[in-house]
Amino acid sequence: xxxxxxxxxxxxxxxxxxxxxxxxxxxxxxxxxxxxxxxxxxxxxxxxxxxxxxxxxxxxxxxxxxxxxxxxxxxxxxxxxxxxxxxxxxxxxxxxxxxxxxxxxxxxxxxxxxxxxxxxxxxxxxxxxxxxxxxxxxxxxxxxxxxxxxxxxxxxxxxxxxxxxxxxxxxxxxxxxxxxxxxxxxxxxxxxxxxxxxxxxxxxxxxxxxxxxxxxxxxxxxxxxxxxxxxxxxxxxxxxxxxxxxxxxxxxxxxxxxxxxxxxxxxxxxxxxxxxxxxxxxxxxxxxxxxxxxxxxxxxxxxxxxxxxxxxxxxxxxxxxxx
Amino acid sequence: xxxxxxxxxxxxxxxxxxxxxxxxxxxxxxxxxxxxxxxxxxxxxxxxxxxxxxxxxxxxxxxxxxxxxxxxxxxxxxxxxxxxxxxxxxxxxxxxxxxxxxxxxxxxxxxxxxxxxxxxxxxxxxxxxxxxxxxxxxxxxxxxxx
Amino acid sequence: xxxxxxxxxxxxxxxxxxxxxxxxxxxxxxxxxxxxxxxxxxxxxxxxxxxxxxxxxxxxxxxxxxxxxxxxxxxxxxxxxxxxxxxxxxxxxxxxxxxxxxxxxxxxxxxxxxxxxxxxxxxxxxxxxxxxxxxxxxxxxxxxxxxxxxxxxxxxxxxxxxxxxxxxxxxxxxxxxxxxxxxxxxxxxxxxxxxxxxxxxxxxxxxxxxxxxxxxxxxxxxxxxxxxxxxxxxxxxxxxxxxxxxxxxxxxxxxxxxxxxxxxxxxxxxxxxxxxxxxxxxxxxxxxxxxxxxxxxxxxxxxxxxxxxxxxxxxxxxxxxxxxxxxxxxxxxxxxxxxxxxxxxxxxxxxxxxxxxxxxxxxxxxxxxxxxxxxxxxxxxxxxxxxxxxxxxxxxxxxxxxxxxxxxxxxxxxxxxxxxxxxxxxxxxxxxxxxxxxxxxxxxxxxxxxxxxxxxxxxxxxxxxxxxxxxxxxxxxxxxxxxxxxxxxxxxxxxxxxxxx
Numbered sequence: 001x002x003x004x005x006x007x008x009x010x011x012x013x014x015x016x017x018x019x020x021x022x023x024x025x026x027x028x029x030x031x032x033x034x035x036x037x038x039x040x041x042x043x044x045x046x047x048x049x050x051x052x053x054x055x056x057x058x059x060x061x062x063x064x065x066x067x068x069x070x071x072x073x074x075x076x077x078x079x080x081x082x083x084x085x086x087x088x089x090x091x092x093x094x095x096x097x098x099x100x101x102x103x104x105x106x107x108x109x110x111x112x113x114x115x116x117x118x119x120x121x122x123x124x125x126x127x128x129x130x131x132x133x134x135x136x137x138x139x140x141x142x143x144x145x146x147x148x149x150x151x152x153x154x155x156x157x158x159x160x161x162x163x164x165x166x167x168x169x170x171x172x173x174x175x176x177x178x179x180x181x182x183x184x185x186x187x188x189x190x191x192x193x194x195x196x197x198x199x200x201x202x203x204x205x206x207x208x209x210x211x212x213x214x215x216x217x218x219x220x221x222x223x224x225x226x227x228x229x230x231x232x233x234x235x236x237x238x239x240x241x242x243x244x245x246x247x248x249x250x251x252x253x254x255x256x257x258x259x260x261x262x263x264x265x266x267x268x269x270x271x272x273x274x275x276x277x278x279x280x281x282x283x284x285x286x287x288x289x290x291x292x293x294x295x296x297x298x299x300x301x302x303x304x305x306x307x308x309x310x311x312x313x314x315x316x317x318x319x320x321x322x323x
Numbered sequence: 324x325x326x327x328x329x330x331x332x333x334x335x336x337x338x339x340x341x342x343x344x345x346x347x348x349x350x351x352x353x354x355x356x357x358x359x360x361x362x363x364x365x366x367x368x369x370x371x372x373x374x375x376x377x378x379x380x381x382x383x384x385x386x387x388x389x390x391x392x393x394x395x396x397x398x399x400x401x402x403x404x405x406x407x408x409x410x411x412x413x414x415x416x417x418x419x420x421x422x423x424x425x426x427x428x429x430x431x432x433x434x435x436x437x438x439x440x441x442x443x444x445x446x447x448x449x450x451x452x453x454x455x456x457x458x459x460x461x462x463x464x465x466x467x468x469x
Numbered sequence: 470x471x472x473x474x475x476x477x478x479x480x481x482x483x484x485x486x487x488x489x490x491x492x493x494x495x496x497x498x499x500x501x502x503x504x505x506x507x508x509x510x511x512x513x514x515x516x517x518x519x520x521x522x523x524x525x526x527x528x529x530x531x532x533x534x535x536x537x538x539x540x541x542x543x544x545x546x547x548x549x550x551x552x553x554x555x556x557x558x559x560x561x562x563x564x565x566x567x568x569x570x571x572x573x574x575x576x577x578x579x580x581x582x583x584x585x586x587x588x589x590x591x592x593x594x595x596x597x598x599x600x601x602x603x604x605x606x607x608x609x610x611x612x613x614x615x616x617x618x619x620x621x622x623x624x625x626x627x628x629x630x631x632x633x634x635x636x637x638x639x640x641x642x643x644x645x646x647x648x649x650x651x652x653x654x655x656x657x658x659x660x661x662x663x664x665x666x667x668x669x670x671x672x673x674x675x676x677x678x679x680x681x682x683x684x685x686x687x688x689x690x691x692x693x694x695x696x697x698x699x700x701x702x703x704x705x706x707x708x709x710x711x712x713x714x715x716x717x718x719x720x721x722x723x724x725x726x727x728x729x730x731x732x733x734x735x736x737x738x739x740x741x742x743x744x745x746x747x748x749x750x751x752x753x754x755x756x757x758x759x760x761x762x763x764x765x766x767x768x769x770x771x772x773x774x775x776x777x778x779x780x781x782x783x784x785x786x787x788x789x790x791x792x793x794x795x796x797x798x799x800x801x802x803x804x805x806x807x808x809x810x811x812x813x814x815x816x817x818x819x820x821x822x823x824x825x826x827x828x829x830x831x832x833x834x835x836x837x838x839x840x841x842x843x844x845x846x847x848x849x850x851x852x853x854x855x856x857x858x859x860x861x862x863x864x865x866x867x868x869x870x871x872x873x874x875x876x877x878x879x880x881x882x883x884x885x886x887x888x889x890x891x892x893x894x895x896x897x898x899x900x901x902x903x904x905x906x907x908x909x910x911x912x913x914x915x916x917x918x919x920x921x922x923x924x925x926x927x928x929x930x931x932x933x934x935x936x937x938x939x940x941x942x943x944x945x946x947x948x949x950x951x952x953x954x955x956x957x958x959x960x961x962x963x964x965x966x967x968x969x970x
Contacts, residue, residue, distance in 0.1 A: 355926060382636055440860060
């Protein structure tokens with residue numbers, strides 16, 4: 001049982017603290033989760049940089065609105081704030097996944113306007129240091145030969161992004177029997193690593209930022225990173241593409257705005273986001289948080305996202321998460 | 324005796340309804356030997372078994388209060404419900420003052436003391452939540468925001 | 470020795486005038502937050518994160534403030550448990566069982582002092598354990614896979630029977646109710662919502678804080694209205710407050726045993742402080758010669774859960790710091806804080822950022838002593854709560870609970886759910902269905918189910934996997950023993966207790 005309050009408390013707190021500091025009528029960034037997570041980071045960091053580089057003339061107020069895996073914030077924006085040009089909302093791959101799986105109580109991706117993504121946590125597959133599987137190909141071959149011989153652990157629930165990454169990679173190799181792939185969803189990436197180091201599961205699927213400490217300590221090996229090119233700072237980790245598996249899967253960090261905002265407002269925010277993406281402050285923040293550059297803004301992003309959502313929807317149907 | 328029998332029967336009804344809803348849970352296609360219905364079935368089953376024991380071997384009567392007391396509890400319930408619903412539109416201060424005054428009056432029927440108590444609790448707590456702990460509570464809510 | 474050098478470094482970092490003031494302030498705020506129903510340690514820490522930023526604190530100062538609040542809230546949770554029978558937060562749940570009966574007998578002061586000392590012992594020893602052994606202990610988490618966790622939760626539920634002395638069927642029913650409520654929400658293993666009836670507020674499941682506040686605080690108001698204060702601790706004539714030397718002396722081994730149990734529970738990311746205090750209480754009940762008087766105001770029933778939950782709070786820092794795995798809601802918030810301070814917990818934290826780790830440990834030690842010094846004299850102040858006239862106190866409790874929960878979630882849905890829990894809390898109390906197992910069911914139900922299902926996924930449905938390691942077999946034996954033969958368990962655990970008695 002997870003406490004919504006642990007998440008919700010912060011919401012109240014932050015909003016309260018902000019209102020105390022006398023910031024009135026400033027733009028608002030809604031982080032649909034508790035402080036400390038990816039969405040919170042997005043709002044705080046991007047919001048701060050937008051103010052620092054002059055995209056907005058007042059500090060952006062961060063509101064945490066946890067619930068329904070982002071669904072509460074989504075429906076709040078759609079229902080109550082549809083024409084509010086002063087609100088931006090943090091989003092990531094999880095937002096896209098849940099929208100594709102109809103997990104936001106009937107809301108769909110076209111009910112808001114996505115601004116873009118400016119950074120991403122690269123998807124990875126890791127195994128314990130003493131694992132017999134030397135590469136992603138070997139690991140996937142083992143799954144194909146006998147799906148019951150490998151259990152993947154990940155930080156998201158079954159059907160979540162960490163799970164789908166594995167299925168997509170397997171799909172690229174021509175494997176279709178994806179419902180037999182064993183996956184357990186545990187409480188976060190670090191927990192998934194613990195289970196894998198402990199030998200309870202054979203591989204861990206997650207994001208680069210989750211494994212950095214364990215990688216340095218030598219407890220695990222990352223067999224593949226799901227980016228176009230090797231990630232700066234981790235040049236010895238091969239990409240899946242190099243190994244002949246054509247998959248790019250990253251946990252992007254981005255924003256959306258309400259559907260009903262004026263085009264001027266939309267441009268203001270998307271141009272601002274693009275400026276953040278090129279700022280040295282953002283470059284620094286990305287390094288500190290294990291993000292790789294990944295900039296797609298405006299229509300370009302919308303087009304890419306539609307493709308991603310389509311693929312997730314199909315996969316989710318195949319594994320029965322949606323009917 | 325009677326209470327436990329009625330209670331047990333109610334639990335049986337709820338447990339059956341629970342099991343019936345559990346049967347409606349969508350099942351995925353993933354490899355999942357236990358499945359998403361097993362635990363709810365088990366829990367419903369245990370509840371059912373316990374309820375049967377309670378029906379067959381009831382405890383002594385708990386000693387219910389007179390009807391008037393239930394009336395007061397019911398009023399308190401309505402007050403709390405009203406408070407819960409009024410918080411968003413009216414903010415914290417007024418509903419809290421009204422609700423605490425009402426509960427205070429239900430416990431000790433002295434109108435002046437109750438009203439003072441309501442105002443006191445409402446403003447003190449608002450100060451604690453808002454200024455000491457920095458939580459977000461709207462003092463007056465939307466209706467007064469203009 | 471290395472350790473002393475490290476510790477000296479830690480104190481050098483943590484022991485300045487300003488950090489000491491932060492520790493005192495943090496401990497005080499934490500105690501207040503912990504004692505308010507509906508606000509627990511995790512909330513306390515979360516509340517102050519923005520404050521830490523707006524004050525412009527550096528990493529060490531922020532950590533000192535947060536750990537003081539964390540430990541302060543762990544101490545504070547017991548206050549409303551003992552005085553009002555309302556757990557200030559979920560780890561203080563078990564403290565209601567004997568703390569409140571003590572208060573009803575006029576011994577609220579004794580119970581508060583004793584639990585304060587027990588909290589101190591638990592937290593202090595756990596901090597020392599963290600200091601000496603953290604890198605080694607972290608490995609314990611690797612040994613616990615789904616099968617072992619399942620056996621651990623099973624142990625908790627199997628010993629539940631010993632909790633309710635009167636009607637076992639009602640205790641079991643209570644656990645089933647809790648488990649049944651826990652099933653509501655997104656199913657972790659399929660990603661499909663269960664029993665939510667399309668209600669988005671139920672997607673994340675039912676919040677245990679809503680359940681606790683409803684079942685205890687709201688129900689308490691109805692109970693009081695019915696009984697006109699008979700059987701309530703409010704307005705009871707208080708005994709003079711002294712330090713209950715005899716109770717403390719009698720509870721020495723209780724505290725030590727409970728600390729050990731709580732600490733180990735804390736080390737396991739899936740277990741946490743609530744399970745720690747529960748198991749500590751149940752073990753003590755089965756060990757104690759006067760175990761039958763547990764639940765009627767036995768001082769050792771107060772010392773055990775408080776030592777247990779504070780030790781678990783310390784133990785939970787081990788996986789958080791060394792693996793980055795938060796074992797509880799509070800450590801999750803602390804983890805978030807560390808990340809925002811650009812400190813990434815993990816296997817290398819101890820070697821790469823020793824100043825942070827040892828500064829934190831020094832901060833924990835400081836917070837502990839501050840809390841002991843602050844809490845024992847403050848008992849006189851706390852017990853005054855019972856002298857507040859009920860027509861002020863009860864509406865106050867109601868408004869604290871509602872206001873607290875609403876300001877966190879901003880949803881009227883939770884408040885209405887809380888009222889419903891309040892009605893059932895009242896009915897259950899009348900009928901004799903214990904409420905503690907309901908909360909335990911809600912707290913542990915998902916973990917228990919998830920670990921079983923994960924185990925079965927890993928083993929392809931092979932049940933023997935559940936008994937495939939020494940640890941899980943041991944836990945199964947203990948669970949079965951706890952279920953069928955409390956006497957057997959008593960003999961097993963009683964040895965260190967023979968000295969006193």
